[in-house]
Amino acid sequence: MIGCHPARSSLRVAATGLALVLALALLQSGCASGGRQAGSPSVPVLRREDALWLERVTFGLDSATVADYRRLGREHFLDGQLHPEGKGLPPAVDAEIASLEVSHLDPTATLAAVDAEYRRIKAMPEGPDRQQARKALNAQGNKLAYQAVRRDLLRAVYSPAQLQEQMVWFWLNHFSVFQGKERVRWLVGDYEERAIRPHVFGHFKDLVMATLQHPAMLQYLDNNRNAVGRINENYARELMELHTLGVDGGYSQQDVQNLARVLTGVGVNDGNTPRLKPELLRLYRHDGAFEFNPGRHDFGAKVLLGQPVPGLGFDEVDAAVSIIVSRPACARFISRKLAMYFVADTPPPALIERMAGTFMHTDGDISAVLRTLFLSKEFAAGVGPKFKDPMRFVVSSVRFAYDGRPISNTHPIVNWLNSLGEASYGHQTPDGYSLLEVNWASSGQMSRRFEIARSIGAGNAGLFDPEDGSTAQAAGFPQLANRLYYEAVEPFLAARTKQALDQANSQQEWNTFFLSSPDFAYE
Amino acid sequence: MNEFRVNQQRRRLLKLGVAAAAVGLPGLSGRLYAAPAGGPRLLVVFLRGGYDSTNLLIPYASGFYYEARPNIAIARPDPASNTGAIALDADWALAPAVRDTIGALYAQRQAAFIPFAGTDDLSRSHFETQDSIEMGQAAGTHDFRSGFLGRLAETLAGTRTAADAIAFTDALPLAFEGATTVPNLSLKNVGKPPFDERQARILSEMYSGHRLESAVTSGLELRHEVAREIADEMSAANRNAITTKGFELEAERMGLLMRDKYRIGFIDVGGWDTHVGEGAAEGALAGNLSSLGKGLQVFSQSLGAEWNNTVVVVLSEFGRTFRENGSRGTDHGHGTVYWVLGGAINGGAILGAQQRVDRSTLFQDRDFPVLNDYRALLGGLFRSMWGLDARQTAHVFPATKPVDLKLV
Numbered sequence: 001m002i003g004c005h006p007a008r009s010s011l012r013v014a015a016t017g018l019a020l021v022l023a024l025a026l027l028q029s030g031c032a033s034g035g036r037q038a039g040s041p042s043v044p045v046l047r048r049e050d051a052l053w054l055e056r057v058t059f060g061l062d063s064a065t066v067a068d069y070r071r072l073g074r075e076h077f078l079d080g081q082l083h084p085e086g087k088g089l090p091p092a093v094d095a096e097i098a099s100l101e102v103s104h105l106d107p108t109a110t111l112a113a114v115d116a117e118y119r120r121i122k123a124m125p126e127g128p129d130r131q132q133a134r135k136a137l138n139a140q141g142n143k144l145a146y147q148a149v150r151r152d153l154l155r156a157v158y159s160p161a162q163l164q165e166q167m168v169w170f171w172l173n174h175f176s177v178f179q180g181k182e183r184v185r186w187l188v189g190d191y192e193e194r195a196i197r198p199h200v201f202g203h204f205k206d207l208v209m210a211t212l213q214h215p216a217m218l219q220y221l222d223n224n225r226n227a228v229g230r231i232n233e234n235y236a237r238e239l240m241e242l243h244t245l246g247v248d249g250g251y252s253q254q255d256v257q258n259l260a261r262v263l264t265g266v267g268v269n270d271g272n273t274p275r276l277k278p279e280l281l282r283l284y285r286h287d288g289a290f291e292f293n294p295g296r297h298d299f300g301a302k303v304l305l306g307q308p309v310p311g312l313g314f315d316e317v318d319a320a321v322s323i324i325v326s327r328p329a330c331a332r333f334i335s336r337k338l339a340m341y342f343v344a345d346t347p348p349p350a351l352i353e354r355m356a357g358t359f360m361h362t363d364g365d366i367s368a369v370l371r372t373l374f375l376s377k378e379f380a381a382g383v384g385p386k387f388k389d390p391m392r393f394v395v396s397s398v399r400f401a402y403d404g405r406p407i408s409n410t411h412p413i414v415n416w417l418n419s420l421g422e423a424s425y426g427h428q429t430p431d432g433y434s435l436l437e438v439n440w441a442s443s444g445q446m447s448r449r450f451e452i453a454r455s456i457g458a459g460n461a462g463l464f465d466p467e468d469g470s471t472a473q474a475a476g477f478p479q480l481a482n483r484l485y486y487e488a489v490e491p492f493l494a495a496r497t498k499q500a501l502d503q504a505n506s507q508q509e510w511n512t513f514f515l516s517s518p519d520f521a522y523e
Numbered sequence: 524m525n526e527f528r529v530n531q532q533r534r535r536l537l538k539l540g541v542a543a544a545a546v547g548l549p550g551l552s553g554r555l556y557a558a559p560a561g562g563p564r565l566l567v568v569f570l571r572g573g574y575d576s577t578n579l580l581i582p583y584a585s586g587f588y589y590e591a592r593p594n595i596a597i598a599r600p601d602p603a604s605n606t607g608a609i610a611l612d613a614d615w616a617l618a619p620a621v622r623d624t625i626g627a628l629y630a631q632r633q634a635a636f637i638p639f640a641g642t643d644d645l646s647r648s649h650f651e652t653q654d655s656i657e658m659g660q661a662a663g664t665h666d667f668r669s670g671f672l673g674r675l676a677e678t679l680a681g682t683r684t685a686a687d688a689i690a691f692t693d694a695l696p697l698a699f700e701g702a703t704t705v706p707n708l709s710l711k712n713v714g715k716p717p718f719d720e721r722q723a724r725i726l727s728e729m730y731s732g733h734r735l736e737s738a739v740t741s742g743l744e745l746r747h748e749v750a751r752e753i754a755d756e757m758s759a760a761n762r763n764a765i766t767t768k769g770f771e772l773e774a775e776r777m778g779l780l781m782r783d784k785y786r787i788g789f790i791d792v793g794g795w796d797t798h799v800g801e802g803a804a805e806g807a808l809a810g811n812l813s814s815l816g817k818g819l820q821v822f823s824q825s826l827g828a829e830w831n832n833t834v835v836v837v838l839s840e841f842g843r844t845f846r847e848n849g850s851r852g853t854d855h856g857h858g859t860v861y862w863v864l865g866g867a868i869n870g871g872a873i874l875g876a877q878q879r880v881d882r883s884t885l886f887q888d889r890d891f892p893v894l895n896d897y898r899a900l901l902g903g904l905f906r907s908m909w910g911l912d913a914r915q916t917a918h919v920f921p922a923t924k925p926v927d928l929k930l931v
Contacts, residue, residue, distance in 0.1 A: 429650075
């Protein structure tokens with residue numbers, strides 16, 4: 001039986017004690033007993049609906065998550081996920097993240113330095129030196145953006161706070177920025193860390209305000225250029241269409257123009273305080289690389305969505321965002337999108353309504369809305385399969401294949417996401433990536449997915465090569481037919497998938513077929 | 524159509540026929556004989572982001588154009604200058620960025636423009652407007668499982684001119700949604716197919732009876748087919764001194780696949796959302812237009828004689844504000860300019876309903892109105908290309924009265 005090969009192959013490649021322990025565990029439980037009797041007798045067998053629920057809350061199963069779930073039960077497990085304080089990363093991963101330059105960057109100083117360097121390059125005469133300087137600056141920006149993605153991927157794969165990591169992805173996608181625009185490459189790490197991450201379970205308005213005051217968003221959607229008499233309505237439109245109300249959310253072209261006027265002067269600080277008359281200087285705001293410059297603000301009276309916008313200067317922005325996020329359209333738009341990500345492409349309308357109800361009476365408390373979602377009767381009754389988008393597919397593959405064992409090189413994962421069309425910070429337009437199966441399951445995308453399954457399954461994807469390009473020290477053959485497989489997957493596999501697995505000629509092929517299977521494509 | 528135009532076209536076809544025969548001499552390339560005979564071909568090029576059509580087809584006779592765009596207007600035609608617009612008639616001129624590509628096609632009557640084109644969708648949202656264009660359904664219906672190219676392929680499926688369709692994109696565009704699975708594959712990078720026949724069979728069988736079955740099967744097959752086609756062609760074409768890259772390389776491969784197999788193709792090109800610093804005769808927009816023009820020229824060449832059976836439609840979700848904004852760019856607008864290219868079309872003309880370009884004729888004092896509904900334009904075009912009857916045309920674009928611009 002091919003499913004027993006991994007036990008032998010892990011003995012063969014056992015370079016670490018961990019692999020040996022895993023191999024022994026396998027011999028004792030899964031394969032030795034015919035692969036059906038999962039876990040030790042005292043632990044309840046994971047039911048299919050438990051496995052499915054757990055796959056939704058997380059980026060995919062691994063042994064530690066399954067063990068936690070069995071220990072805590074559904075509700076306590078969820079509470080732990082919604083309050084992840086103290087759920088730390090494995091020390092090795094933590095140390096790696098701490099060693100990244102992007103983890104110690106001050107965005108204000110960085111922006112000032114980058115701007116100064118651009119100015120210096122612009123003043124240089126055309127020639128090889130100028131080219132060289134430009135190249136070096138670009139390389140630095142790309143390196144920092146890559147590090148932000150690396151950090152993000154390591155957290156997605158290894159953090160026990162799995163729901164938090166999914167929510168970071170969700171909100172980064174909802175408030176999408178594109179690293180190719182202006183200085184965004186230098187800012188994405190800080191954007192995730194300070195604008196998104198602290199608010200993923202908080203109040204929705206705080207999240208909107210945090211993205212509104214981040215230079216990455218302001219540069220990406222051009223609001224840094226929006227000034228009285230020189231209106232740029234790009235951000236104002238997307239703030240309502242994509243971030244809060246939805247295109248059918250009941251606003252007009254007039255509302256877009258008025259919100260653009262409210263947002264005049266909201267921009268990026270270049271390190272200098274603007275020279276302003278004293279009465280305007282009092283209204284000047286500045287926090288890190290964010291600034292509100294009253295000298296660029298339109299102080300005329302405004303009406304938004306039928307309501308006058310009170311306040312003066314930046315207070316208008318706060319008031320305008322309050323008007324927007326307290327609309328029922330906003331509660332429904334956000335609830336629907338969350339349900340599309342976690343439940344189904346077309347979520348049950350009654351569930352959306354209850355989530356929106358929670359949103360309204362908790363003042364947009366995201367953790368309360370998620371609780372309504374994950375403990376809903378629709379979820380308990382089984383919500384049907386949800387196709388994994390590329391991020392979920394590659395992260396769940398690596399989680400399953402290496403089950404907590406830290407990889408060293410994230411370049412292969414970045415390349416897979418690129419080739420599947422879901423590069424982090426790589427969506428040029430502000431709508432973010434689709435949450436729907438139809439956009440990820442075309443013929444071309446399915447073949448590409450199979451190729452990635454083969455890379456992972458064959459164990460030669462380079463995940464254990466050092467990042468600096470030096471020679472690999474560790475082997476990385478994945479243990480896919482592992483204890484976790486026999487506990488949480490094999491009992492529920494479709495007959496056709498089992499038939500395919502039985503035809504595998506090698507462990508590599510077995511791995512490839514398993515990761516390519518419809519069972520693994522959905523969660 | 525006047526007699527002169529008809530004669531011109533006959534002469535042109537004749538000339539091209541002779542040229543094709545000369546290229547097809549035995550010993551030069553066996554593949555030319557393998558190409559299926561005739562049959563219309565359609566490539567739809569979607570410029571996502573809403574390209575600034577006003578700086579592609581320039582209303583140079585309008586003083587208001589120069590008033591409204593103090594920093595980004597393209598200078599009036601001037602025989603002495605290369606940066607000025609290229610006059611096409613008394614009202615319109617072409618961006619210099621496409622002088623040698625689309626401009627050359629226009630001079631050969633192989634390109635036409637339709638200004639004031641677009642949809643009745645007024646959201647000025649990229650995403651909603653792109654979706655509604657790709658669905659192409661009657662006002663008020665939004666069935667995300669049905670796109671106009673999907674319905675066109677369905678309509679042709681039972682006929683003499685059944686047409687294989689393909690999207691040259693990483694994801695299947697909404698335009699191709701429909702009853703049958705249309706394969707998609709981006710031709711940016713084409714490598715060796717990763718699975719042998721046995722492995723491909725096992726993978727397909729795993730999805731037997733699953734809703735993704737046809738996507739999985741056609742995806743695995745297409746990889747083999749394309750690898751074969753491109754590999755053959757590349758070894759045959761190595762003597763070609765020009766090495767293409769980027770969009771041109773992609774366009775060349777698209778041309779080969781459409782020459783030999785596919786009759787309906789789709790590609791999208793991004794990067795047109797020029798809110799900031801879009802430039803004028805040179806700059807960001809000009810760079811994009813130039814690369815697009817070169818790619819489409821390469822596409823026309825790689826189709827060989829089949830270029831005479833091919834129609835390319837270039838469209839975008841909307842035009843942009845007529846006035847430049849505060850950042851030397853333009854914001855979301857409404858009416859835009861569609862392009863139609865093809866070896867045997869009645870090109871060299873600016874077609875469709877038009878009106879004077881002035882401040883007073885702007886739509887909502889902001890952008891171009893839509894006088895030419897895209898569903899009517901494309902419906903009329905498809906009707907002539909494939910000889911569709913009223914019922915078939917209405918299946919592709921329901922509740923639309925097709926307009927015949929006599930392009931084919």
